[in-house]
Amino acid sequence: MKSLLALFAVALAAGCATAGGTAPAPAPMTAASDTGRVPYASTYARHPAPPVLIRHATILTAAGTELPAGAILLREGRIVAVAPELEAPPGAVIVDARGQYVTPGLIDTHSHLGVYSAPGTAAESDGNEATNPVTAEVWAEHSFWPQDPQIPLAIAGGITTIQALPGSANLIGGRSAVLKLVPARTVQEMKFPGARYGLKMACGENPKRVYRTRGPSTRMGNMAGYRAAFLEGQHYQRRWDAWQRERKGEPPPRNLRHETLAEVLRGTIYVQNHCYRADEMAQMLDLAREFGFTIRSFHHAVEAYKVADLLAAAGTAASVWADWWGFKEEAMDGIQENAALLQQAGARAVIHSDSPSGIQRLNQEAAKAMYAGRRAGITVTPDQALRWITANPAWVLGLDSVVGTLEPGKMADVVVWSADPFSVYAQAVRVYNDGWLVYDRADPTRQPRTDFELGQVPAPGRDR
Amino acid sequence: MIALILAQTIAISGGTVHPVSGPRIENATVLIRNGRIEAVGSNVPVPADALRIDATGKWVTPGLIDGAGQLGLVEISAVAETREAGLHDTAIAAAFTVTEGLNPASMLIPVARIEGVTTALATPAGGGLIGGQAAMIDLDGSTVEAMVVKSPAAMVAYLHEGAKDAGGGSRAGVAQRLRHVFDDAREYERRRADFSRAQMQPLAAPAADLEALLPVLRGELPLVVVANRRSDIETALRIARQYSLRLVLAGAAEGWMIADRIAAAGVPVLVQPMDNIPSYDALGIRYENAAALARAGVTVVLLETSAHDARNLRQQAGNAVSYGMTWEAALRAVTLSPATVFGIADRYGSLEPGKVANVIVWSGDPFEFSTAVEHVFIRGREIPLTSRQTELRERYKTLPPKY
Numbered sequence: 001m002k003s004l005l006a007l008f009a010v011a012l013a014a015g016c017a018t019a020g021g022t023a024p025a026p027a028p029m030t031a032a033s034d035t036g037r038v039p040y041a042s043t044y045a046r047h048p049a050p051p052v053l054i055r056h057a058t059i060l061t062a063a064g065t066e067l068p069a070g071a072i073l074l075r076e077g078r079i080v081a082v083a084p085e086l087e088a089p090p091g092a093v094i095v096d097a098r099g100q101y102v103t104p105g106l107i108d109t110h111s112h113l114g115v116y117s118a119p120g121t122a123a124e125s126d127g128n129e130a131t132n133p134v135t136a137e138v139w140a141e142h143s144f145w146p147q148d149p150q151i152p153l154a155i156a157g158g159i160t161t162i163q164a165l166p167g168s169a170n171l172i173g174g175r176s177a178v179l180k181l182v183p184a185r186t187v188q189e190m191k192f193p194g195a196r197y198g199l200k201m202a203c204g205e206n207p208k209r210v211y212r213t214r215g216p217s218t219r220m221g222n223m224a225g226y227r228a229a230f231l232e233g234q235h236y237q238r239r240w241d242a243w244q245r246e247r248k249g250e251p252p253p254r255n256l257r258h259e260t261l262a263e264v265l266r267g268t269i270y271v272q273n274h275c276y277r278a279d280e281m282a283q284m285l286d287l288a289r290e291f292g293f294t295i296r297s298f299h300h301a302v303e304a305y306k307v308a309d310l311l312a313a314a315g316t317a318a319s320v321w322a323d324w325w326g327f328k329e330e331a332m333d334g335i336q337e338n339a340a341l342l343q344q345a346g347a348r349a350v351i352h353s354d355s356p357s358g359i360q361r362l363n364q365e366a367a368k369a370m371y372a373g374r375r376a377g378i379t380v381t382p383d384q385a386l387r388w389i390t391a392n393p394a395w396v397l398g399l400d401s402v403v404g405t406l407e408p409g410k411m412a413d414v415v416v417w418s419a420d421p422f423s424v425y426a427q428a429v430r431v432y433n434d435g436w437l438v439y440d441r442a443d444p445t446r447q448p449r450t451d452f453e454l455g456q457v458p459a460p461g462r463d464r
Numbered sequence: 465m466i467a468l469i470l471a472q473t474i475a476i477s478g479g480t481v482h483p484v485s486g487p488r489i490e491n492a493t494v495l496i497r498n499g500r501i502e503a504v505g506s507n508v509p510v511p512a513d514a515l516r517i518d519a520t521g522k523w524v525t526p527g528l529i530d531g532a533g534q535l536g537l538v539e540i541s542a543v544a545e546t547r548e549a550g551l552h553d554t555a556i557a558a559a560f561t562v563t564e565g566l567n568p569a570s571m572l573i574p575v576a577r578i579e580g581v582t583t584a585l586a587t588p589a590g591g592g593l594i595g596g597q598a599a600m601i602d603l604d605g606s607t608v609e610a611m612v613v614k615s616p617a618a619m620v621a622y623l624h625e626g627a628k629d630a631g632g633g634s635r636a637g638v639a640q641r642l643r644h645v646f647d648d649a650r651e652y653e654r655r656r657a658d659f660s661r662a663q664m665q666p667l668a669a670p671a672a673d674l675e676a677l678l679p680v681l682r683g684e685l686p687l688v689v690v691a692n693r694r695s696d697i698e699t700a701l702r703i704a705r706q707y708s709l710r711l712v713l714a715g716a717a718e719g720w721m722i723a724d725r726i727a728a729a730g731v732p733v734l735v736q737p738m739d740n741i742p743s744y745d746a747l748g749i750r751y752e753n754a755a756a757l758a759r760a761g762v763t764v765v766l767l768e769t770s771a772h773d774a775r776n777l778r779q780q781a782g783n784a785v786s787y788g789m790t791w792e793a794a795l796r797a798v799t800l801s802p803a804t805v806f807g808i809a810d811r812y813g814s815l816e817p818g819k820v821a822n823v824i825v826w827s828g829d830p831f832e833f834s835t836a837v838e839h840v841f842i843r844g845r846e847i848p849l850t851s852r853q854t855e856l857r858e859r860y861k862t863l864p865p866k867y
Contacts, residue, residue, distance in 0.1 A: 119743045149742050205542075309863045325853075326572065326772040328542035335853045345863065356741050364779065367833040375836055376857060424782030424831050457747045458721075 040141065042191035044180060047436035051075040053088045054416060057097035062104050062390040063405035064383055072102055074412035077435040082406050095430065097416050103386055104406050105160025105413030105433060106362045107393035109272070109319045110299050110352035114164050114179075114187070115140050117148035118356065118452075124148075128167035129174060133211050134229045136199065137256035138174035140164045144187040147450040149457065150356040155181055155439050155448060157360035158415040158428035161192060163397055165299075168202035168274040169210040171225045175260060176200055176272060178397050182433050183448040196398050198296070199264050201226065203275035203284060204330050223283060230291045233261025270296035270398060276330035278306035285314050297396040299352060302334035308345030317348035317396050321358070322365040322372075339366075339388055340373020340380050350396055351388045362389045367422035382422060473497045474844065475510040476825060479519030484526055484800045485814035494524055496821040499844035504815045517839060519825050525795065526815055527582025527822030527842065528830075529600075530777050531734050531802035532714070532767040535576060535584045536566040536601060536611070541772070550590020555630040556645060558673035560596030562586045563615050566608050572771055574851035577603040579775035580830060582822040582842050583613060583812060585802070588620050592630035593641060595620040597676065598688070600806050602822070604842040617806040619680045623691040623700050624715060625745035639699050641668070646707050649674040649681055686710045686805065688734070692717040692746035701729055712805055714767075717746035720753045723760035732763035732805045737784035754797070755788030764789075765805055766797040782831030794831065820844075 052074040059070040059082060071086040072079065088094050117124040126143035129135045144164055154162070159181050166173035176198035179190040207225075208217050216222045236258035243251050263269040271288070275281050275298045288295050297317040298304060302325060304311060304318035311318055320342070325334030342349040351366045353359035370385035387404075394404025403411045412435035419426040431439035440446035449459065474496040481492040483504055493508040494501060510516065539546035548565030551557040566586060576584070582603055588596035597616035605611040622630070623638060631638030648668040652675070658664050659671060667674060679685035689700040692715045704711035713719065714734040719726055726733060737754045758764045766784055768777040781794040789797070803813025811820045824830070825839035840847040859865045 118741050119747070120741075121744070153740060305857075306860050306863075306865070323773070323776070326540055329540055332540060333856055335857050337857050341857075341860065357738065360740075361738070361783075364783075364833065368779075371833045371836075376861070422833060424779060424833055425786050427786060453742075457742055458750075 040139070041188070042193050043186070043188040044191055044193050045189070046077045046434045047182070049077075049436045051080075051089050051092040052095060052412075052432065052435065052437070053086060053092045054095045054097050054102055054414070055086070057100050057102045057416065058420075059102045059406060060382060060386050060421070061406040062383060062386045063407050066383060070102075072406060072414065074414060074432060074435045077412050079406055079408055079410045079412050079414070081408055095416065099419075100429065101417040101419065101421055101426070102406070103158070103415050103417065103421055104390040104404055104410075105415055105431065106158045106389045107161040107397070107404060108154075108159055108353050108359050108362060108389075109163050109297060109350055109393045109396045110354045111154075111162040111164050111359055112167065112354070113150050113154060113162060113356060113359070114144035114146065114148045115166065116356075117145045118150050127165075128169035130167075130169040130210055133170050133207055133216060133225050134172045134257065135166075135170050135174050136172045136229065136233075136258075136260040138166060139177070139197075140166050140175060140200075141177035141187045141191065144177055144179075144190075146184050146187055146190065147452050149450045149452045151181065152183075152439075152448045152450060152453075153356065154359045155431055155433075156428060156441070158363065158417070158421075158431055159359055160413040160415075160431065160433045161394075161397070161399070161403060162359070163198060163272070165198070165272065166200045168200070168206040171202060171207050171216065171222055172229055172261075173200035173202060175269070178399070180433060182436070182438055183450075192397075192399065194402070197260075197263070197269045198272040198397070199260060199269050201271055201273045201284075203273065203280045204277060205328055206274070219280065223287065226287055227290070229257075230261055230265070230287075233258050233265055234291065237262035237265050264293050265291060267293065270396075272297055272299060272396075274299045276300050276302050278303035281307055282310060285310060285316065288314075296398075297350065300331075300354065302331050302338065304347070305335065305338045305341040306333075308342045308347045311342065312345050312347040317350055317392060318342050319350040319352040319393070319396060321354070322351060322368040336369060336372035337376045337378065339369040340376065340378040343373075343380065343384060344378050348392050348395060349388050350392045352393070363417075363421040363426065364424060365389075367424075370422060385422065472844075473511055473514040474517060474841070474846075475508075475514040476517045476519050476524055476823065476839070477510065479522040479524040479825065481524045481815060482795060483815040484796055485816050492524070494815055494823060496823065496841065496844045499821055501815055501817055501819045501821050501823070503817055517825065522838060523826040523828060523830060523835075524815070525824050525826065525830055526799045526813060527824055527840070528580050528777050528798045529802040529813065530576075530581050530584040530768055530774050530798070531765045531806065532585055532587055532736075532769045533774055534587060534589055534771040535572055535603065535774055536568070536570050536586050537562055537589075538771055539567070539570060539572065550588045550595055552590050555592040555641075556594045556669040556673050557588065557591030557596040558594045558619060558645075558669065558676040560588055560591065561599065561616055562588055562596065563599050563608055563612060566599070566601065566611060568606050568608060568611055571852045572774070573603045575772075575853055576774035577840055577842065577847055578837060578849045578851055578854075579778070580824045580826070580837050580840065581774050581777055582824070582840065584774060585617060585806060593622060593627055593638065594645065594673070594677075595622065597685075600808055602820075602842055604845060604847060613812065614806065614808050616679075616685060617808070618686045618688045618712065619677065620688045620690070620714075623689055623696045624693070625743070626690075635696065635699070639703065642703060643706075644668045645674075646677065646681060646703075649677040653678055653681075680709060681707060683708055683710050686712045686807070688712045688714050690714045692749070694718040694721045694748065697722065697726070701725070701731065704729070704731070715746075716757070717749035717753060719762075720750065720756035721748060723757050723762060726757065727761040732765060732801070733757050734765045734767050734805075735784075736767045736769050737780050737787065737789075751783065751787040754784040758789050758793050758797070763801050763805065764793070764797045765802045766794065778831050779833075785831065791831075
């Protein structure tokens with residue numbers, strides 16, 4: 001998980017950032033929305049592609065069924081049908097996937113692609129607006145660099161949707177961006193149509209370390225900071241709600257920070273909360289109760305297994321690593337059975353990456369977590385483990401009716417794997433995003449390269 | 465379990481044995497006596513007093529060796545109170561040796577060994593130019609003496625981007641300073657008497673560090689050089705030739721570009737195969753590196769460099785196979801090759817009579833996620849498959865926990 005730069009060096013800080021979201025379906029109630037135009041709207045457009053019929057594959061739907069030798073038909077960006085046999089419509093590309101596996105496109109609820117881009121110098125460090133412990137006003141999409149050379153690597157790992165988040169320096173770090181992972185010139189062209197924004201919040205060591213000289217410098221200071229911010233958001237929301245009702249006089253002045261917090265209180269923005277320790281998760285659930293919102297997902301959540309019952313009762317998901325642990329004190333109690341124990345308790349488990357390296361192997365991380373659970377005597381089926389990286393993250397982003405399973409009507413985000421995706425030897429060989437073949441391992445002309453790579457990074461299979 | 469631990473003679477029978485030093489043997493027995501391997505084969509008589517382990521349907525391999533990392537030298541990466549891996553007040557820490565910083569009680573050790581890693585290089589992580597001396601350790605034993613397999617096993621130096629401060633801000637400065645240190649070490653060796661009478665110009669490093677470099681300059685102790693950019697690898701090769709060093713490259717992200725030259729120089733390479741994120745230190749980094757080097761005839765050692773993640777060494781190896789290494793080469797790259805590179809192949813790295821009995825019984829292919837570790841032997845002692853993490857799991861398996 002550590003880069004070569006860290007080779008032979010003690011890794012100091014891993015697992016730091018979170019956040020997420022895109023333009024909510026219900027437009028945020030802001031002065032700008034009065035113009036009738038959603039600000040910073042998605043300009044995503046489906047790439048034209050012929051129908052695709054994939055046949056003779058083992059199809060894992062992440063919707064409870066597995067077809068040992070099945071077919072799946074994609075047309076105009078939708079999954080048309082999944083069945084043992086299907087007829088190819090005229091003009092369809094037919095893929096013989098004998099011996100191969102098909103799954104939904106993978107979804108990462110926690111990425112910093114584009115906000116902490118490679119090559120990783122200070123010039124690409126755009127993930128933490130670490131100038132104030134509360135920066136609800138910043139949006140990850142305004143940092144996002146579509147030419148991050150890490151993006152094609154993640155695509156080659158079968159990722160079709162990400163939540164790009166601000167980092168975890170701040171108590172409230174800003175809005176996330178929910179993106180289709182496709183080659184594009186602008187972030188607007190990647191914004192997942194209709195997806196809500198997330199709000200990145202962070203517990204524990206990171207904010208209190210970053211702000212130790214000005215505060216917060218303690219966990220109780222962290223809590224006071226969240227509460228003060230949401231009190232302001234509440235006040236702002238009331239003033240605006242009153243003005244919207246009465247429409248008298250000048251509208252109240254807009255405040256971007258309070259606006260985001262007010263949208264959380266209205267339920268149109270999901271809270272995505274970096275939080276490691278079980279006791280702190282319980283505190284955050286209380287904070288959410290105090291202000292009447294729900295936390296959509298805890299992130300990292302290495303101790304989620306200790307409070308899996310509380311998370312299940314609150315309807316809060318946990319986005320976790322398979323096995324990262326020990327890089328800081330609040331990560332000491334990470335165990336490999338975390339996801340399986342969450343599932344056993346009826347909570348919603350998600351495997352996330354928080355890493356440009358890990359995002360390329362989300363299937364392997366799910367595999368580790370699945371087999372660790374089974375060895376501990378917990379029943380985890382391949383369909384369930386697949387849901388940790390497809391349907392469940394789709395739910396965390398509010399997109400579970402659109403992506404995350406192979407069911408008719410869903411967006412045609414589909415991965416063909418060379419082997420059982422829970423095998424270390426499996427590779428994504430074909431990746432379809434909205435029906436578009438964005439990656440083909442057998443065809444170098446179908447392996448996207450960013451501008452950054454041209455003339456600098458040798459193309460696959462080429463020498464210098 | 466007690467009986468197992470006390471048993472002096474153990475017969476692991478019926479499994480598919482991968483000795484690494486030779487072809488796999490079906491339905492074979494590995495006989496362990498007094499901490500050493502006594503016999504390996506399909507017709508090994510089992511003494512009556514031997515404790516028998518039925519390995520039918522299982523895979524038996526040597527314990528895995530991680531040729532990098534800070535196992536025993538760090539508990540919590542972000543907590544300075546728990547870090548012992550290196551010196552931070554000097555760029556040249558050649559005299560620094562990790563051993564007395566080792567913590568045999570480290571909670572990381574059980575986490576790693578119950579997933580098949582039995583031996584690791586405890587590697588210095590300080591010193592901007594020369595980090596110090598690494599030690600090979602077994603992941604068992606209650607004292608440093610009991611753990612150490614070989615110390616020093618290598619000297620570590622840096623020619624990658626991270627070393628630039630030690631060179632005044634330029635790669636050229638880094639190489640120049642390294643040569644200066646080597647030259648002064650030789651000068652020091654020739655003129656020890658002058659040195660003790662203070663009749664020498666100031667040297668590039670304290671006498672203890674120059675002294676520590678002499679085995680490197682005599683070609684006795686391997687010099688591990690971290691270098692990733694092709695030009696840095698070439699600098700390392702040039703310096704190694706000039707001073708007749710036993711060079712070992714680490715990282716070597718762009719090594720695939722000059723695999724034939726590395727092979728021709730007889731230089732082994734330590735690679736972390738799951739790295740592929742481009743940086744200005746290595747824009748050409750790619751997954752196929754390990755396979756390309758191995759194909760060219762380079763001795764490749766596969767690494768997991770994070771101490772906490774040492775258990776993922778087998779995932780690293782599996783991914784190297786995925787990107788073109790043969791399975792047999794990958795197994796060798798986490799067993800016999802690190803033993804060879806670090807000078808312990810007479811005792812470690814394969815299942816052969818006379819070797820130290822570090823043996824793993826796996827439920828299947830060691831690199832597969834579905835495979836469980838069933839038995840771990842270190843120096844013939846069966847290791848209980850428990851760690852702080854298994855205790856946490858048991859405590860919280862049903863909620864609420866019983867404290």
